[in-house]
Amino acid sequence: MRHIISVLMENEPGALSRVVGLFSQRNFNIETLNVAPTDDPTLSRLTLTTFGSDQVVEQITKQLNKLIDVVKLVDLTEGQHIERELMLVKVRASGAQRAEVKRTVDIFRGNIIDMTPSIYTVQIIGESDKLDGFLQALGGMHILEVVRTGVSGIARGEKTLSL
Amino acid sequence: MELLSGGEMIARFLKDEGVEYIYGYPGGAALHIYDALHRQSDVKHVLVRHEQAATHMADGYARATGKPGAVLVTSGPGATNTVTGIATAFMDSIPMVVICGQVMSYLIGEDAFQETDMVGVSRPIVKHSFSVKHPSEIPMILKKAFYIASSGRPGPVVVDIPKDMTMPNEKYEYSYPESVSLRSYTPPAKGHSGQIKKAVDLLLAAKRPMIYAGGGVIMGGGSELLTKLAQQLEYPVTNTLMGLGCYPATDKQFTGMLGMHGSYEANQAMHHSDLILAVGARFDDRVTNDPDKFCPSAKIIHIDIDPASISKTIRADVPIVGPVTQVLEEMLSLIDDAPARENQEHIKEWWKQIDAWRQVHGGRYDTSSDKIKPQAAVEACWRATNGDAFVASDVGQHQMFTAQYYKFDKPYRWINSGGLGTMGFGLPAAMGVKMNFPDETVVCVTGEGSIQMNIQELSTCLQYGLPVKILCLNNGYLGMVRQWQDMNYEGRHSNSYLDSLPEFKTLMDAYRHQYVEIRTKDELDAKMEEAFAMKDQLVFINCYVDPEEHVYPMQVPRGSMRDMFLSKTERT
Numbered sequence: 001m002r003h004i005i006s007v008l009m010e011n012e013p014g015a016l017s018r019v020v021g022l023f024s025q026r027n028f029n030i031e032t033l034n035v036a037p038t039d040d041p042t043l044s045r046l047t048l049t050t051f052g053s054d055q056v057v058e059q060i061t062k063q064l065n066k067l068i069d070v071v072k073l074v075d076l077t078e079g080q081h082i083e084r085e086l087m088l089v090k091v092r093a094s095g096a097q098r099a100e101v102k103r104t105v106d107i108f109r110g111n112i113i114d115m116t117p118s119i120y121t122v123q124i125i126g127e128s129d130k131l132d133g134f135l136q137a138l139g140g141m142h143i144l145e146v147v148r149t150g151v152s153g154i155a156r157g158e159k160t161l162s163l
Numbered sequence: 164m165e166l167l168s169g170g171e172m173i174a175r176f177l178k179d180e181g182v183e184y185i186y187g188y189p190g191g192a193a194l195h196i197y198d199a200l201h202r203q204s205d206v207k208h209v210l211v212r213h214e215q216a217a218t219h220m221a222d223g224y225a226r227a228t229g230k231p232g233a234v235l236v237t238s239g240p241g242a243t244n245t246v247t248g249i250a251t252a253f254m255d256s257i258p259m260v261v262i263c264g265q266v267m268s269y270l271i272g273e274d275a276f277q278e279t280d281m282v283g284v285s286r287p288i289v290k291h292s293f294s295v296k297h298p299s300e301i302p303m304i305l306k307k308a309f310y311i312a313s314s315g316r317p318g319p320v321v322v323d324i325p326k327d328m329t330m331p332n333e334k335y336e337y338s339y340p341e342s343v344s345l346r347s348y349t350p351p352a353k354g355h356s357g358q359i360k361k362a363v364d365l366l367l368a369a370k371r372p373m374i375y376a377g378g379g380v381i382m383g384g385g386s387e388l389l390t391k392l393a394q395q396l397e398y399p400v401t402n403t404l405m406g407l408g409c410y411p412a413t414d415k416q417f418t419g420m421l422g423m424h425g426s427y428e429a430n431q432a433m434h435h436s437d438l439i440l441a442v443g444a445r446f447d448d449r450v451t452n453d454p455d456k457f458c459p460s461a462k463i464i465h466i467d468i469d470p471a472s473i474s475k476t477i478r479a480d481v482p483i484v485g486p487v488t489q490v491l492e493e494m495l496s497l498i499d500d501a502p503a504r505e506n507q508e509h510i511k512e513w514w515k516q517i518d519a520w521r522q523v524h525g526g527r528y529d530t531s532s533d534k535i536k537p538q539a540a541v542e543a544c545w546r547a548t549n550g551d552a553f554v555a556s557d558v559g560q561h562q563m564f565t566a567q568y569y570k571f572d573k574p575y576r577w578i579n580s581g582g583l584g585t586m587g588f589g590l591p592a593a594m595g596v597k598m599n600f601p602d603e604t605v606v607c608v609t610g611e612g613s614i615q616m617n618i619q620e621l622s623t624c625l626q627y628g629l630p631v632k633i634l635c636l637n638n639g640y641l642g643m644v645r646q647w648q649d650m651n652y653e654g655r656h657s658n659s660y661l662d663s664l665p666e667f668k669t670l671m672d673a674y675r676h677q678y679v680e681i682r683t684k685d686e687l688d689a690k691m692e693e694a695f696a697m698k699d700q701l702v703f704i705n706c707y708v709d710p711e712e713h714v715y716p717m718q719v720p721r722g723s724m725r726d727m728f729l730s731k732t733e734r735t
Contacts, residue, residue, distance in 0.1 A: 009347070010347060013294070014282060014286075014292070014294070017283070017286065018286060021286050021287060025287045055474070055478075058474065059471065059475060062470050062471035063471050065470070065471075066469070066471055068290070068291040068311060068345065068347060068348050069347060070347060071346060071347040163346070
């Protein structure tokens with residue numbers, strides 16, 4: 001099953017490599033990963049998605065918690081949560097295709113954020129499934145480049161991951 | 164406040180932290196630190212002949228005392244040579260702080276002379292690591308390093324110190340940090356009372372209980388309490404390889420070691436038990452055999468300081484995360500208050516069954532052979548040392564024979580590389596123990612293979628006058644490798660014969676140590692006593708043992724706990 005694990009950790013050099021190293025060392029997989037400082041500059045927030053049985057995910061969270069740099073973590077998929085991912089797609093669009101790409105972008109509530117006479121650069125935000133869906137919908141178009149941020153997530157309601 | 168250079172701070176901190184010995188080897192990036200050590204006399208530096216040995220010496224000290232060992236090496240090869248020793252300590256949860264020199268901070272990343280990313284190299288085998296960015300950080304970083312190494316589930320910590328952090332002329336205010344707190348690290352202080360109560364209820368109702376105790380009991384200082392608990396309940400006890408000594412081996416409730424080379428009775432009792440109380444043990448693959456077939460009718464109570472150890476390979480029914488001493492104390496007080504127990508009849512039956520299992524194998528070996536059996540050599544060593552020596556071991560058949568036949572009655576006495584299985588560990592570990600317990604008998608049980616992996620340390624023994632006794636069970640083979648080749652490769656002994664062994668007698672002469680040779684059975688006890696009578700000298704006891712011998716019992720691969728080979732011709 002897919003899990004989104006959100007980690008609050010010390011914003012120190014080497015902290016990220018410890019987290020990433022742990023996954024390869026213990027044969028856990030990482031599907032997506034993103035990390036950035038928080039409003040508290042001493043803390044970074046790292047969000048990763050992984051697949052595994054309950055037992056594997058239990059080990060992942062325990063092993064992550066053991067890292068000295070990890071302050072707190074939560075498996076967002078255990079409760080109600082919101083997840084978002086941002087994707088940039090550069091697609092070739094000329095002639096009749098321009099209108100079709102534009103329509104598809106509108107349907108997915110995306111934005112065209114840059115253009116040349118033959119190229120659109122599109123930004124799409126949403127759950128990972130929606131981003132996958134957009135790429136599928138572009139089907140026959142000539143996609144030149146795809147950049148995805150990986151999943152960010154936050155719990156619904158009053159629950160927070162903070163000190 | 165006092166002004167000190169980075170190098171001086173390190174020396175002063177070690178003194179203030181109560182470190183008596185630091186084991187190491189100098190080199191360019193560590194020279195400022197070495198100079199600071201030279202200008203004081205509180206902390207004594209022990210010069211090894213290879214950095215790996217420095218880590219094993221510190222490790223031996225830590226295993227014998229429960230306190231963190233300290234190591235000092237230079238950058239690059241000095242640091243990388245400690246990797247095996249750090250991994251050894253990591254696998255067995257041994258507290259250790261390794262201070263590594265590093266190239267000047269402005270050279271880092273430029274592939275400078277003797278530069279290695281030691282924090283990166285050691286990352287998977289340390290509990291934590293630090294890199295010093297400013298000299299003024301040194302006291303607090305070292306304090307954190309010692310605190311992390313020795314608290315919670317202990318482990319090795321690396322502190323990487325660029326040379327320009329220790330400049331003699333750059334002085335900063337020094338004060339010893341009395342306390343330390345880390346917002347992201349708080350070791351469990353107390354086990355959950357509800358869980359402890361549940362565990363005690365299960366224990367008091369059990370019909371076929373087993374107490375399975377590991378190295379965590381020893382390092383957590385819980386041996387006495389565990390013994391008390393077991394004796395109060397009158398339940399059978401088994402120890403892991405790492406846990407030997409946490410329960411007295413000569414006591415009638417002790418069923419021996421469990422696992423791959425565990426006793427017949429311990430493995431049978433585990434398999435048939437209805438309740439396992441696991442304390443400071445981690446259900447590793449050399450204990451459980453096939454985890455899917457592990458102890459089918461047992462409920463499992465698992466006490467450990469590390470939550471990640473619980474339900475990692477075998478699911479626990481009652482997990483208890485906490486310090487072994489606090490949890491066992493709380494259990495004992497609940498047992499004291501418990502009303503008369505109704506499981507007494509079942510326990511009597513259980514003991515009858517265990518005693519019957521004891522008759523099946525009972526640690527037997529061929530005593531009629533003309534050759535010296537390695538088991539007999541270990542038993543002779545046990546007699547010659549009154550069963551009271553510190554015994555450090557290398558890795559292989561001799562290690563298993565020692566675990567089986569040297570009956571450890573006290574904790575902290577059995578010093579061996581259980582998790583990593585590091586050949587070359589024994590001699591330096593024994594040296595680390597001897598240095599700190601000069602009046603005690605310290606033996607290194609080894610083989611002619613293992614001893615050659617750190618044999619250069621005979622020189623360190625000479626320099627510091629470390630009269631350890633080296634008992635070499637010499638069978639001319641890498642015995643454990645040979646055993647597996649006999650059993651799994653139709654006796655094809657690929658590279659397990661050690662040709663061209665040195666003349667150990669000549670070698671001991673070269674290092675001005677003593678040499679005793681044992682070739683026949685009838686001289687075993689006399690020669691052993693002769694060797695141990697030379698209190699003030701290192702004695703190498705070259706004991707020629709039967710090369711054909713295998714270690715038994717041995718669990719059948721991918722079987723359950725109870726599936727064992729009992730000899731070359733018998734299996735369960």
